Amino acid sequence: MRRAENKAGARGPGTPHDATHANATGTRCMNQRLLLATGAIAAILLMVGLLGADYPLARAVHESGFEKAMMFEGGLHALDIVVGIHVWYWLAACLFIGFGLLGMLLAPRLRLPPRLAPALFAAGLVQAATIGLMILGKGHFGRLRPYQVFASGDWSNVWFAGGSSFPSGHSAFYFGLFLPLAAAAPMIWQRVVLLALPAFVVIARIDLAMHFLADVSASALIAASVALIVSLGMRRWQRVSM
Numbered sequence: 001m002r003r004a005e006n007k008a009g010a011r012g013p014g015t016p017h018d019a020t021h022a023n024a025t026g027t028r029c030m031n032q033r034l035l036l037a038t039g040a041i042a043a044i045l046l047m048v049g050l051l052g053a054d055y056p057l058a059r060a061v062h063e064s065g066f067e068k069a070m071m072f073e074g075g076l077h078a079l080d081i082v083v084g085i086h087v088w089y090w091l092a093a094c095l096f097i098g099f100g101l102l103g104m105l106l107a108p109r110l111r112l113p114p115r116l117a118p119a120l121f122a123a124g125l126v127q128a129a130t131i132g133l134m135i136l137g138k139g140h141f142g143r144l145r146p147y148q149v150f151a152s153g154d155w156s157n158v159w160f161a162g163g164s165s166f167p168s169g170h171s172a173f174y175f176g177l178f179l180p181l182a183a184a185a186p187m188i189w190q191r192v193v194l195l196a197l198p199a200f201v202v203i204a205r206i207d208l209a210m211h212f213l214a215d216v217s218a219s220a221l222i223a224a225s226v227a228l229i230v231s232l233g234m235r236r237w238q239r240v241s242m
Helices: 002-010 016-028 032-063 070-083 091-105 116-141 146-152 169-184 188-207 213-241
Strands: none
Touching: 032 146, 032 169, 032 188, 032 213, 070 169, 070 188, 091 116, 091 169, 116 169, 116 213, 169 188, 169 213, 188 213
16 A cells, blocks of 8 residues: 555656646547538538539629628638738648647646647647648649639639639638637537637638638538547557557
């Protein structure tokens, strides 16, 4: 009994072992059901858009009189300023990865919430990978944006036409950042708030005639898939490190 007590006393609550265990516990709490549900919804919307809904929806928005509504245009502009998307596309990912690593390394001293540092690190990784895949997709598919198609009037020449609509860059940026944060959030209201931001962004991009439904859905699907892979990878790594 004394040996056990001595071992327990020698390893206090602020030791690296406890910090590692806390971080592992935080990452295990990432909600994979949320990631799977988001990916499933995005996949369904992607197929719906590609199978015929993209063009009627774009026309409906264009003819509704609500295209480029101030609420979406001004709101999106404000969000872009806050997250620094126009300063450098990779800024948020680098900051989140850096602060996440720093938080995990200094966890014994900083006494951070167990979920925080791993969640920041995971969000940075997911966003960076999602943006990278999005850029590859844009260069390959060359899809024209809705406003470009409306200007030309030629709906038969939309793909592989030198455009940059598919997949959506804004959707990749915001879903790549906020989806993993929502999956790591402990409270339902926090998840709702974090997911409301990318949801607003994709609606705004459609309203601004910058993207079709399939464009924003493809990026959301990429983000959900990458987030699931990163979550599983971090769990396995932390099990080994323990």
